[in-house]
Amino acid sequence: MGVQTVGGLANTDLKELEKRFGVMGNQLYYHAWGIDLSKLGEPLIANGTLSFGKVQILLEMCGNVMKRARDAGFVGRTISLGLSYSHNAMTKGFHRSKTIAMPTSETLVMYKTCIELLDEHFAGEPARQLTVRISNLDRERSIQLDLFDERKPQRQLIGPTMDAIRNKFGATSLLRAVSFTAAGTAISRDRLVGGHLA
Missing domain, CATH: 3.30.1490.100 (DNA polymerase, Y-family, little finger domain)
Known part of the structure; x- marks a missing residue:
């Protein structure tokens, strides 16, 4: 689609994104604007x-x-x-x-x-x-x-x-040993909000 940047994504037609990517297109569009409608930890x-x-x-x-x-x-x-x-x-x-x-x-x-x-x-x-x-x-x-x-x-x-x-x-006060290996992500993910660095 020729989108190279977050700004480009934010200015892409929402209907086109939804047509091409379904619900993920909607989510990508709103995330580009810094909007996440889900509640943290919501089932x-x-x-x-x-x-x-x-x-x-x-x-x-x-x-x-x-x-x-x-x-x-x-x-x-x-x-x-x-x-x-x-x-x-x-x-x-x-x-x-x-x-x-x-x-x-x-x-x-x-x-x-x-x-x-x-x-x-x-x-x-x-x-x-x-x-x-x-x-x-x-x-x-x-x-x-x-x-x-x-x-x-x-x-x-x-x-x-x-x-x-x-x-x-805190979430990282007690971790399994696997979290301290190269494959572990718990420590780095603890600094994220909605999947992004806070």
């Missing part, structure tokens, strides 16, 4: 169903998604993983879901399920974007004890405890 509602999602490094993503679910008082049973391959890849991406037996808000349960989906469906092409989501939600009080899983009550405390520390002292 996504699609087709009348509530879900939480995030795009980032997989373990960090799962942690952020589950924190949002816990903060809102939800647990979920359907875990979804989406992967978009590079533009030069020979295959299309995928979006797959798995419904687990017991609803959860545990980060590592979501992460392990995502790894299973990735192992099953990844075609080995260069990846461009990864998304995770938990849906099929219910209120947190619906979690049942498991007679055969003695550590479940302890694991149920880990997430909320970590959330409380982060809420009091």
Whole structure:
């Protein structure tokens, strides 16, 4: 379209952007003007169903998604993983879901399920974007004890405890080791507002 700058994007016809890029065209146009109509941390509602999602490094993503679910008082049973391959890849991406037996808000349960989906469906092409989501939600009080899983009550405390520390002292006050690797993004993303440097 010949757009080279943010100013050029701001002065591009909104209808043309929407025609070419759909809802993303609308978002690009308004972002070029510094307008973001979404609320920070707002859950996504699609087709009348509530879900939480995030795009980032997989373990960090799962942690952020589950924190949002816990903060809102939800647990979920359907875990979804989406992967978009590079533009030069020979295959299309995928979006797959798995419904687990017991609803959860545990980060590592979501992460392990995502790894299973990735192992099953990844075609080995260069990846461009990864998304995770938990849906099929219910209120947190619906979690049942498991007679055969003695550590479940302890694991149920880990997430909320970590959330409380982060809420009091900041999002980067308590991080997993992966966040300190070259692939980690939690520290750099903590300085962003709406995906941009504040």
